[in-house]
Amino acid sequence: MIDAKVNGVSFKSLGLGLIRHDIPVLPPTKDYTIEIAGRDGELDFGVTYGPRTIELECVVMANDTTIDYHNKVAGIARVFNAKRGDQAFTFSDLPGKRYMARYSGTLPIEKILFDGRVTIPLKMVNPWPESDERVTELTITHSPEVTSITSKGDVQAEPIIVLTNTGSNLIRSFRITNEYTI
Template sequence: MNGFTFDGVHSDSLNVVVNKKNIPMTPPISNRFQEIKGFDGAWDYGMSYDPREIEVECTIFGDGTSSMKNNARRFASVLNPRKGTKMIIFDDEPDKCYFGRVSNQIPLEQVGQMGTFTIQFTCAQMPHTYGVDLRVGTYSTVFPVTHNGMYVAKPTLTITHNGGDGAVSLTRNDGNTLTLTFSSDSPASVYEIDCIEKTMVETGSAAYQYVSGDWFEMDEGENTYEASGNVAEVTFEFRDTWL
């Protein structure tokens, strides 16, 4: 097959085939260089990744002109950007995915019973390449897990906490340990910590006053989660991640 799945709908179901696609190897890079007059070179203050854009050129077919246009309208409804960011899977890499939405008007160049068009997907909040399968684990003490990607994976943690002092830690393959610590006045509750969105929530309210420390980023290879103190149980979710 030479197509893709968007939000669970495969392009074949609407008589759409992919002619070619452009998926950059990495998201765009924003460099933070500062040049100083009279000095060679520049100070390098690092970089960050910008939203990734994916272009897909397609052809849509029908039994006749009317059929082709009806297929095009149905396909436009599937791609409706008001639905927000959705999972995109290309046939040639069925175990990898992207998260994006359409960000361009889609002109249709019609020739008889077929039409050609180019879609631009923008992957804004999640600009990297991800595993299709959501990895999930639950533990109360120690839990080793292997991250199969080649870029850091940022998990979501659901923590059942009995209140008071406690901590959750992540020891990475590179030897660094990241820790989230609960304050002595933290109430017994279920906390959700999203390390992609960088949010901490407890029963629907912000929980930054009760939890401090590091946003978890899993390294390539072996990582070990650990819970201590009054933390009763932790469930983590993440996707293997590549640039």
């Protein structure tokens, strides 16, 4: 079985054994095209990625068919409650990556004697996992400084730049000018 954690809590401590995870290589695409009457084909306005769905096939492991089994099921329902929002999922066979996802779907459990089988559907609204890998995205040059922007993943993305005043003086105005055409 694969060792997995949700927000740092191991699946084993929840009474879950992860048999396999289905993580698509890429999320589904959304194509932006338009057909024009009298013209062959389509005009292509680009593509974006949609949310990625993940399925975790698990076995519920209990010590008895009644109290312990129902306690495990209740614990699973508490941890995977969609109202908790995005949670961090890590897998032992995918080191250095965190998948931020929330429960999305239905959670039927097929009971087999002491145990049960369940497939947990997850949805990643931001379809890219976080990782320890760093990619240089953009270099900002301001005489005499040069600052390289690195991302937390392996796909190019627009950076989010946060400016923080660490001095004691109040900054009354500030302007950023984009020197490059986007």
